[in-house]
Amino acid sequence: MPVPTHRPLVVRGPLAQPDGPTAADGTVLLEEGRVRYAGPATDAPKAPDHALELEVEGTIVPGLIDAHVHLTCDGGPDLLAEVDGRGPAELTAKALANAWRSLARGVVAVRDLGAPCGEAVAVANAVRSGRLRGPEVAAAGRALTAPGGHIPYLGRVEQGVDAMARAATEELAAGAVGIKLIATGGVLTRGVPIGNVAYDEDELAAASRVAREAGAWVAAHVIGLEGTKRAVRAGATTIEHATFVDDEAVDLIRDRGVVTVGTLSALHAIVRHGRAGGVPEESVLKAESVLDVHTDSLRRVADAGLPLATGTDAGTPFNPHGGVATEARLLVQEIGVPPAAAFRAATVDAARCLLRDDLGRLVPGGPGHLVVVDGDPRDDVTALERVRAVVWGGLPIDVGLANLLPLS
DSSP: OOOOOOOOEEEEEEEOOSSSOOEEEEEEEEETTEEEEEEEGGGOOOOOTTOEEEEOSSEEEEOEEEEEEOTTOOOOSOHHHHHTTOOHHHHHHHHHHHHHHHHHTTEEEEEEOOOSSSHHHHHHHHHHHTSSOOOEEEEOOSEEEOTTOSOGGGEEEOOSHHHHHHHHHHHHHTTOSEEEEEOBOOSSSTTSOTTOBOSOHHHHHHHHHHHHHTTOEEEEEEOSHHHHHHHHHHTOSEEEEOOOOOHHHHHHHHHHTOEEEOOHHHHHHHHHHHHHHTOOHHHHHHHHHHHHHHHHHHHHHHHTTOOEEOOOOBTBTTOOTTTHHHHHHHIIIIIOOOHHHHHHHTTHHHHHHTTOSSSSSOOTTSBOOEEEESSOTTTOGGGGGSEEEEEETTEEEOTTOOSOOOOO
């Protein structure tokens, strides 16, 4: 994260966190883009004389995190049409705009899990260097998918142990900080069975080994049950969608410390709006066929006490960027997790997907990202949908402007 030079910022009001200090009368002091103090006002250090001081109406919470997005896609009815025939410049511009839309809704970090030509890596670099303001972006570069597999237009087609290791090495060398593996078929690719197993375990392990040795995360797209188990055994750090999970899979997830990213928003949007909105009928039928079992699988994960992280799959049909609050609400409404657990899913558990322990909480030395919401999400998760203010890197963000401005 860049270290901008600007006035220290003091934010006063109720403070709620899933981890870390909370207070009915809280104070957060941000200096040089980072948290100096977060906790009860009675223990707060004296603010510098030139600090900007804000008294807020609402609750101060850590910035939200979306662990599964596609920044180059806008949420139109046909995912292929989002990128087909568009060059890197146009796709990068789309990615920048969608990154801003996320930030304006309180999402201070996103994990991009597949773009055609490294556009999300370019956005990540621009934000990290300080050239542009936007959420932190942890990008996988191009997804690795098998011949005849799911979403080849958001990735690269690879097959074989050596090819998988080489592809992972190349994506990391190009600036990716994680690897996306398409381990099964999917909803939105025509002619591909939804649970089709794409790779054998050795192929998945080859790419995962490269990532692990580089300190990078591995996100595995998994719909079918066998593909889920293979991906977990092979070294995935997160499983995306997790549509089919049985007791054996739960045990594997627990034993390997894997985080589940449910992407409820994606399926629900297709089922609710897809047929009327022009989503191909094959994709709508696929989504309808797995909606109930997907819900049951995520309940199984939650009931086992395992972490669920908010990942929206933003950019898929009728699934706009910035929808972490909607995903958290669906965790409560559809899966039955308590509001406090959904709040955790949107912050510290989502941060685990990025291998970050300094995001999703306000602690000294951590990034100065916070959101002010109307209500307390520990009791009412819909509070996250009512964003009143966003601060990123110690800088207040004008959430009404859908543009990107230089930090300087």
